[in-house]
Amino acid sequence: MGFSIIWYLREFLRAEWLRNFFFAKTAPLVDPPYFRGYPALTGKECTHCLSCMMICPTPGAIEVLRDGETWTPHIYPGHCIRCGLCVEACPEDVLDAGRVLETQKRDRTDISVRYQVTVNPDTCVRCGNCVVACPVNKEADPQLGAGGTSANDEVIMKIHRGNLWVVHDEKCTGCKTCESVCPTTAIRIARVAEGRQEVGK
Amino acid sequence: MTDMLQKLKNAVRSRSIHVAYVDTGSCNGCDIEVLACLSPRYDLEQYGIYVHNNPREADILLVIGCCTPQWEDKLKGIWEKIPEPKAAIAIGNCPVSGCVFNREGSYVNPPASKHIPIAASVPGCPPRPTEIIRAVLSLAPTIFADYEEKRQ
Numbered sequence: 001m002g003f004s005i006i007w008y009l010r011e012f013l014r015a016e017w018l019r020n021f022f023f024a025k026t027a028p029l030v031d032p033p034y035f036r037g038y039p040a041l042t043g044k045e046c047t048h049c050l051s052c053m054m055i056c057p058t059p060g061a062i063e064v065l066r067d068g069e070t071w072t073p074h075i076y077p078g079h080c081i082r083c084g085l086c087v088e089a090c091p092e093d094v095l096d097a098g099r100v101l102e103t104q105k106r107d108r109t110d111i112s113v114r115y116q117v118t119v120n121p122d123t124c125v126r127c128g129n130c131v132v133a134c135p136v137n138k139e140a141d142p143q144l145g146a147g148g149t150s151a152n153d154e155v156i157m158k159i160h161r162g163n164l165w166v167v168h169d170e171k172c173t174g175c176k177t178c179e180s181v182c183p184t185t186a187i188r189i190a191r192v193a194e195g196r197q198e199v200g201k
Numbered sequence: 202m203t204d205m206l207q208k209l210k211n212a213v214r215s216r217s218i219h220v221a222y223v224d225t226g227s228c229n230g231c232d233i234e235v236l237a238c239l240s241p242r243y244d245l246e247q248y249g250i251y252v253h254n255n256p257r258e259a260d261i262l263l264v265i266g267c268c269t270p271q272w273e274d275k276l277k278g279i280w281e282k283i284p285e286p287k288a289a290i291a292i293g294n295c296p297v298s299g300c301v302f303n304r305e306g307s308y309v310n311p312p313a314s315k316h317i318p319i320a321a322s323v324p325g326c327p328p329r330p331t332e333i334i335r336a337v338l339s340l341a342p343t344i345f346a347d348y349e350e351k352r353q
Binding site: 021022024026029031035059078079081082 | 212216244294301325331335
């Protein structure tokens with residue numbers, strides 16, 4: 001026992017050991033330059049299009065809040081997974097994270113969003129509620145029939161010969177008013193986000 | 202004399218931090234980042250942080266994952282097994298908010314602070330190894346400093 005205590009004292013009271021233990025020099029902790037941090041504001045003006053909130057894969061990570069006269073996106077750490085999709089989706093470059101914007105400019109990529117209108121013909125009762133409720137239809141054809149009939153071909157969908165036809169689903173803005181008024185939940189709006197790249201040039 | 206002893210304890214405790222980690226139902230992303238801290242690039246042990254998988258010899262518990270119901274009592278048990286002074290750090294978004302798993306109908310029970318006291322949290326999905334090391338290094342000296350004096 002005594003021997004081991006002497007051994008320990010000799011081992012741990014060496015000047016070299018004490019110096020190494022108490023004055024250890026460690027490499028500084030640096031994040032690599034390709035590290036994608038939390039999205040930060042670039043100072044450009046937000047137009048409140050909410051593209052960032054719609055593309056965000058995580059619940060409660062980004063919120064566009066009113067800040068006096070302007071709108072500002074707020075990122076919540078603890079929810080945000082730093083995927084950088086909001087940076088890519090923003091058409092105004094309001095946010096930036098790491099090299100995302102730089103890479104996007106260099107590769108000329110962007111994310112285009114469209115809405116797909118799907119009607120289940122088995123459950124659809126052809127009531128025409130969706131046609132009447134749609135705010136885009138109201139703009140396109142003010143003389144829309146109460147049963148959803150229309151003489152106009154510019155509407156998104158219409159009742160024609162007792163059937164519901166989706167004519168122009170590229171005009172859909174994704175408000176989902178039709179989903180809320182459908183009595184049988186036959187109509188569904190799906191948001192399709194596609195990454196695109198300009199080729200050539 | 203006690204003052205000197207306390208100072209020595211402070212110095213040693215800030216340079217020898219033993220860490221245990223527990224995965225309470227994560228996707229393994231944060232576990233991989235904790236393991237990446239051990240790799241030569243970050244080399245955790247040069248900062249005096251040692252990783253064990255044993256709560257009995259740990260000072261700091263790294264809680265990873267969104268606390269599934271099966272882990273509720275076991276997480277508490279692991280926390281009670283750690284000798285004082287101790288602290289828990291939540292690693293990643295899951296123990297903070299549940300992140301992508303915290304959806305309607307999912308079988309998780311975040312945040313981890315419901316079950317054990319969490320001293321700090323490192324958000325990120327997953328957080329970088331540098332952020333984890335920074336959190337441990339900045340937390341440990343403040344939590345463990347003058348522990349015996351504070352307890353009196």
